[in-house]
Amino acid sequence: MAAIRLGQVEYLNCLPVYHALEEGLIPFDGELVKGPPTSLNRLFLEGNLHITPASSIEYARHPDRCIILPRLSIAADGRVASILLFSHLPVTELEGRKVLVTTSSATSVVLLRVLFEHYYHVEVEFCPAPPDLTTMMAMGDGALLIGDDAMQAHQQVIQQGLPLLVTDLGQAWKDFTGEKMVYALWLIRRDFAEAHPEETTALAELLFQARQVGMADLPALIQKARRRTGLPLPVLEDYFTIIRHDFDESYRRGLLTFYDYAYKSGIIEERVRLDIWGEK
CATH class of the missing domain: 3.40.190.10 (Periplasmic binding protein-like II)
Structure with missing residues (x-):
């Protein structure tokens, strides 16, 4: 199997998940491919990434080509600041x-x-x-x-x-x-996941554990974020308290509400269900 190509959005909202991988706190034998969301969306849909944090609307546009990894998103409950x-x-x-x-x-x-x-x-x-x-x-x-x-x-x-x-x-x-908003999901190519189910489960666990490790050391995250962006410490401290990476039922409900409105606006052609890895 070829080395895993994992997309990495170059924004602070992804830092809690990728910090542990960047610093070698959790071993990852693959390639990190960095870029803005629209670039990673394109690379993923072209088959050039195995996994990526993708704009949540892209899942609704291509549900036949990808599967959502569990327990992970980029979201907020109200104010998001970014x-x-x-x-x-x-x-x-x-x-x-x-x-x-x-x-x-x-x-x-x-x-x-x-x-x-x-x-x-x-x-x-x-x-x-x-x-x-x-x-x-x-x-x-x-x-x-x-x-x-x-x-x-x-x-x-x-x-x-x-x-x-x-x-x-x-x-x-x-x-x-009144709902939470999910801005991005970690998606894996459906063909890869179905051909490599054990590796897919392991990758989903790796990303979840990376997020846990990253959020366990907020001072390190904030210092890295300050070096990268130059934003004031109070702004960064506030940001890492409001950005969320959960994907429980309340976040799923908010996401489906977003999809419903996108459907009503004619932005997506049909309502979609959430196909999440490991869930029937």
Whole structure:
């Protein structure tokens, strides 16, 4: 069997899972392939990754090609601090305006579409753009950023006193539905999992244990995050208290609610069930 190629999103929200692998605290005899979510989504669907954290909407678009690994996600219960809409006007006043959306994300763009249609009842023009706040805001009236880009842009707004409003999409989703939001899932290629069931079970356990080890040493995570991003310590300490990696029934319910709204908006063609490895 070829060496396992494991995707790694280069954002802080993945650090608790990958810290132990990067530092050799848990042995992993495979290759870490780093990139933004949309890049890893593409590599996975092209067959160039065995496992990856993938935008949760991608599972709904390709349920026949992948299986969800258990006990792991990237999620939040309300405020998420790294999925942010920056705007010149209040969200409810953006009717007919142009909103730039980062090319780094899939799930967050769909979430924004769902919120505009079903929560705010506002119709806007979405335009993809590279993740740069200044350029995006010069081109339109709103900008969606995710991950470290969003957190650093938020600090830019605060430090420079920019006249921009900041909407946390995780909080907006919670206000709208009362549910948690799952932004990413760890997916494994269905053909690989079915051909290598023992290895798949072992890989699922390895990732779960890596997350446990990472979260057991938050000071080390925070220091590594500060070196990588330069974000202030209070921001990082707050972030690692609100980002979640669980995937219990409450998170699954929130994810299925998200899929239902994506279906109502015509973003996915049919409702999907969650096919989770090791569960019948």
